[in-house]
Amino acid sequence: MQLQPNTNKFTKTAIVYKGASNYKLQSKLGEGAVGEVFRVVHKQTQELYALKRVSKISATMKEQVNEINNERLVLTKLKHHNIVAMKSAWADKKHYYLLFDYALHGDLLGFLKKN
Numbered sequence: 012m013q014l015q016p017n018t019n020k021f022t023k024t025a026i027v028y029k030g031a032s033n034y035k036l037q038s039k040l041g042e043g044a045v046g047e048v049f050r051v052v053h054k055q056t057q058e059l060y061a062l063k064r065v066s067k068i069s070a071t072m073k074e075q076v077n078e079i080n081n082e083r084l085v086l087t088k089l090k091h092h093n094i095v096a097m098k099s100a101w102a103d104k105k106h107y108y109l110l111f112d113y114a115l116h117g118d119l120l121g122f123l124k125k126n
């Protein structure tokens with residue numbers, strides 16, 4: 012909420028989640044055949060997220076575009092406490108982006124390898 016100048020009224024500030032420029036990269040969490048996952052902080056809210064960035068060139072060369080689209084569609088509909096929630100998805104000229112809640116203790120595979 013922000014106080015409007017010269018008034019006693021508060022207005023709700025819109026939070027924009029789409030757009031890589033809204034995030035500060037903190038560290039690389041992992042990488043795959045066509046993309047990377049980063050721990051990012053939202054510049055406006057200071058909340059942590061995991062941002063999956065996939066190169067459009069690599070995805071096209073490896074015929075992964077349909078798989079990325081399917082992942083986005085499934086995760087948009089899938090809501091379960093054991094699955095990390097996808098918050099947003101977008102694309103720019105060079106990349107596809109999928110934004111996820113940040114899992115503080117990593118993923119299940121990493122947990123299983125450690126234990």
